[in-house]
Amino acid sequence: MSKIETAPAPQKRPNEALRTLKLLARNRIGLLGLIIFVLMTFMSLVGPLIVPPETQAHVEQIYQPPSAAHPLGTDFQGREMWKMVIHGGRDVLIVAFLAGILTTLVAVTVGAASAFFGGWVDSLLMSITDMWLTIPRFLLLVVVATLVRLENVWMLALFLAFFGWPGLARQIRSQVLSLKQREYIEAAQLLDLGSAHIIFREMLPNMMSYIVIAMINAMTSAIYSQTGLVFLGVVPFGNNWGVMFSLAYAKNAIYNPNAAASLLVPMGAIILFQISLVMLSRSLEEIFNPRLQRGV
Amino acid sequence: MSSRATVGPPKKTASYYLEKIATNYWVRTIAKKLLIVWIVMTLTFFIIRALPGNPVEIMVMSLMDSGLSSEEAYARAASLLRIDLDAPLGKQYLDYMTNLLHGDLGDSYVLAINKPVATLIAQRLPWTLFSVGTSLLISFIIGMFLGTLAAYWRNSFIDHALTNFSAAIESIPNTLTAIVLVLLLGVTWKVVPLNFMRGSLSPGIKPGFTTAFLVDLFKHYAVPGAVYVFSTLGGWMLSMRSSTISTLGEDYVTVARARGLPDLRIITAYVGRNASLPLITGLAISLGFAVGGSILIESIFVYQGIGLLLNQAIAKRDYPVMQGILLVTTITVILSTALADLLYGWLDPRIRVTGGGE
Numbered sequence: 001m002s003k004i005e006t007a008p009a010p011q012k013r014p015n016e017a018l019r020t021l022k023l024l025a026r027n028r029i030g031l032l033g034l035i036i037f038v039l040m041t042f043m044s045l046v047g048p049l050i051v052p053p054e055t056q057a058h059v060e061q062i063y064q065p066p067s068a069a070h071p072l073g074t075d076f077q078g079r080e081m082w083k084m085v086i087h088g089g090r091d092v093l094i095v096a097f098l099a100g101i102l103t104t105l106v107a108v109t110v111g112a113a114s115a116f117f118g119g120w121v122d123s124l125l126m127s128i129t130d131m132w133l134t135i136p137r138f139l140l141l142v143v144v145a146t147l148v149r150l151e152n153v154w155m156l157a158l159f160l161a162f163f164g165w166p167g168l169a170r171q172i173r174s175q176v177l178s179l180k181q182r183e184y185i186e187a188a189q190l191l192d193l194g195s196a197h198i199i200f201r202e203m204l205p206n207m208m209s210y211i212v213i214a215m216i217n218a219m220t221s222a223i224y225s226q227t228g229l230v231f232l233g234v235v236p237f238g239n240n241w242g243v244m245f246s247l248a249y250a251k252n253a254i255y256n257p258n259a260a261a262s263l264l265v266p267m268g269a270i271i272l273f274q275i276s277l278v279m280l281s282r283s284l285e286e287i288f289n290p291r292l293q294r295g296v
Numbered sequence: 297m298s299s300r301a302t303v304g305p306p307k308k309t310a311s312y313y314l315e316k317i318a319t320n321y322w323v324r325t326i327a328k329k330l331l332i333v334w335i336v337m338t339l340t341f342f343i344i345r346a347l348p349g350n351p352v353e354i355m356v357m358s359l360m361d362s363g364l365s366s367e368e369a370y371a372r373a374a375s376l377l378r379i380d381l382d383a384p385l386g387k388q389y390l391d392y393m394t395n396l397l398h399g400d401l402g403d404s405y406v407l408a409i410n411k412p413v414a415t416l417i418a419q420r421l422p423w424t425l426f427s428v429g430t431s432l433l434i435s436f437i438i439g440m441f442l443g444t445l446a447a448y449w450r451n452s453f454i455d456h457a458l459t460n461f462s463a464a465i466e467s468i469p470n471t472l473t474a475i476v477l478v479l480l481l482g483v484t485w486k487v488v489p490l491n492f493m494r495g496s497l498s499p500g501i502k503p504g505f506t507t508a509f510l511v512d513l514f515k516h517y518a519v520p521g522a523v524y525v526f527s528t529l530g531g532w533m534l535s536m537r538s539s540t541i542s543t544l545g546e547d548y549v550t551v552a553r554a555r556g557l558p559d560l561r562i563i564t565a566y567v568g569r570n571a572s573l574p575l576i577t578g579l580a581i582s583l584g585f586a587v588g589g590s591i592l593i594e595s596i597f598v599y600q601g602i603g604l605l606l607n608q609a610i611a612k613r614d615y616p617v618m619q620g621i622l623l624v625t626t627i628t629v630i631l632s633t634a635l636a637d638l639l640y641g642w643l644d645p646r647i648r649v650t651g652g653g654e
Binding site for chain 1: 340343459469475
């Protein structure tokens, strides 16, 4: 994108998304990440509609190692791991998406407002951000999660966002601060186009790539904290990858060689999804910020 | 300066000094930090007391599990825990804060009945500081080294392998790393005996400068330490890489090259020193956070640190212990960020903290 372009027309954006996808397809790591990401999302959202859930225990086939009859083995109640994995992804993914979106939303609002308005707004917002950065957030999250029974995905996502926004807000702020120096923003200010127009029509479209990457990173950290919270037992959920491996761990599956699958399969699902997100975000960064590669 | 000295051009009255104090950088910084401590303490005080189930109820439940009737359990719990939870919350808060100002963190309710929280924390904190501190240092050094390598041979195979690996391991929850390590090292390969993955010392070993103690200490530290190193390594490597790459583009590096200085000298004295500046502040900051982040790893390895203590305190609703730990971790974070600021100014004379304005 050249600097001379003053106002990127909003209707160009769908094309830009398509162009990004094309660029991503040319990047091997990015393509792989995208494929894993899409497959796992598809599996977790559509899979449960096709595969019936495992609701009953099968006492006769507890802790079977992977075999032709049980492709991914069975768990401590003799349930098929592959069915459990398909049904266990939905909550993890939805929490990650929601928390990612909410975190980014709060961070963009705070960061952009802080940088754009400056003055006392800036010092107030940044003081709050700094304060929030200093608080041992994970510990507080553990304590709060014990208090509020985070029984639905919305609450959990909201909490993760509530505790996750400050770092990103600082980054967005410095991005907006540097954008403010650009010629086309100065031109828009001279034309007296109004703060709303400048923020939403001029700045945000030019920060879109940055925001998308930040959102993917926020999803990664949402899954990270979510896994820890589930493992500590403060987030009760019916069935998801985190609960699956935590339960297997609590049942001492780790010391039973036949039970390794019931521990490793859900853990593998979490790790694979995390890595696909990382591959995506890193490739997008390479595409949008080629200077990173050349290292200038 | 006496108040009679009215001759000098700037009139130095009491209000002048007050203003001088109010705008002083250090006074403002310390006031801000104290405010944070107060906010955290107030917040946690009320959050903790709003938690479902209080210490008495939790104890009654566990006593009833062991076969006592509910009346017996209540009587036993009441005699064991001499605490007054019926006092108005506002009064409890004022009492707590007053004690806190006198440096008294209160006594434990449940975990170690009537033992001062300060003693409990003082027993556990060194373990966390030791395990987290040494691992952070190790991962920092390895990360700096790998980051420099990747930056020098950027876009080579090594660079791609290292950066992708780092980004991947950074995203893997440390709980999973810990479980995988226990599974591989302890169960599958049997490299480390399982009893070295539980607790922080073998029973019967006394702390002291003896070989037996140091060997035992290291054996218990090895696996949890490896988890800490593994889960933080990626971050250091990536930031060292980008920091080195941006330093390599500086004019003084080009000049040093033009002067024909040996490569090793450029790497260490010119690039390495400057590139590691932002990382060293990061190190101080993450030390503060790691103390709080140890809760998961210490619970898995039953490592006798402050994170495990907090987990136990939450389970038993031991209010003063929870409160004390949150206070200590907040103070650690604040102190380490302050240390980071100082370090930065000391290491980089270009950015000295200046008095006065924001």
